[in-house]
Amino acid sequence: MIATGSISTVIEKTVATITFSHPASNSFPSLLLQQLVDELHFLSKNNTIAIIILKSEGTTFCAGASFEELLAIATEEEGTQFFSGFANVINAMRTSPKLIIGRIHGKAVGGGVGLAAACDYCFATDSSMIRLSEIGVGIGPFVIEPAVSRRIGKTAFAEMTLNPMAWKSAQWALENKLFTEVFSSIEGLDTRLHSFVSELSSYNPLALEAIKKVLWEGTETWDKLLYERAAISGKLVLSAATKIALQKFKK
Template sequence: MLTPDKNGTLLTTIENKIATVQFGHPASNSFPRVLLDRLTNELTFLSDNPEISVIVLKSEGTGAFCAGASFDELLAVSTLEEGTRFFSGFANLINAMRTCKKIIVGRIHGKAVGGGVGIAAACDYALATSESAIKLSELAIGIGPFVIEPAVSRKIGKMAMSEMALDAHEWKSASWAHQKGLFAKIVNSQEELDKEVVAFSRKLALYNPEALYEIKKVFWEGTAHWDKLLKERAAISGKLVLSDFTKNALIK
């Protein structure tokens, strides 16, 4: 499936029981709402596909892995309803990743900001390069990483999460992310990353798919309330994005 360029791209290929889902957008692989919805729907569809055992999630190009929310769409938000609806896109995506019946392997080739960090955290296993620095910049623009916080805290803990959130202008290195548990492994180049992703996903695809699903349910125990929680968090962000502080920060 390939989406129009103006809303970004989404392409899925399936081979040897592995579905590779690649998203992209000209603005550093950021997410307009349309692309968020398409990725969410694609993961939901693949979840019930008996022909696949593993999903590899990746993004286009050699630059950023994901720059998070589309600034253009954030600037266009004019009502609480619009703001809540926009941030619900990330809530829906994280919940789709959480409830997906397939193990999701993240290929994090470059920097991740905001929602991009949340996506990496919602992967069941993330492989990255030494260039895969991360940042939660939301407080710097007057909002906060409310929707993605549960996914990030689940991986790296509340204290590391609070450090990132408050250091809103600071990048954390890939090594830091690896030490905290966000990345399972880091390598030196994208070529090495591709080899690692292929080798690991092929190994997983040989396992009993029922066992993979059962162990994934164990990984995500205690998160059933996220359907409600993340929607509540989306409403907080939806309110804050209307503030003069945020509007001014976004146009600077």
């Protein structure tokens, strides 16, 4: 049985903090991804909230999609549905009228990099290394590519994607604009995060909502694009080469 993990939200004045957790390095099974989507939609309709902070528990920020669930895919339809999970989350973050601040306190892999890329501003630590491992198991980061490339560009995206076993440092992520600010400790990150959010949430909420729309101009096609990308991965996951790669990775 696949563990479900948890999503919790704490609201303080005009700031909502979403915390996700899963025993497998904060990876996301489909159910947990849907819960995150539902929470983002719910908070997006709350007129008293101006800012959403996205964070996780433990030492790893996010290990991406559930590997256990990935191995269980038996049909192309199941594959497309599985890979649509992060498409749903990215689109929910993109279309939310609230500014979303990422607290990337540890490593991020695959979909975890996509989550960071879909935030409007990212705080990280020196230990927040990143990796796109998908092509190494016979698929590819198709769904999250638009969000990641929007932040770091196609060249840097290719550098990550074509070296699926290589970790990129937090400094690399900072230089390539995935992270906005990087700190030597979680304590330093949290101090700056609190200060930043306190100031940002004091501004005119209508101005914040308007700037959110400006930040995401040109992404209107993602409502269709991300699901087309999910279908690519959904088909690839059933290929013989991918099944062999997945079994090697499992061992």
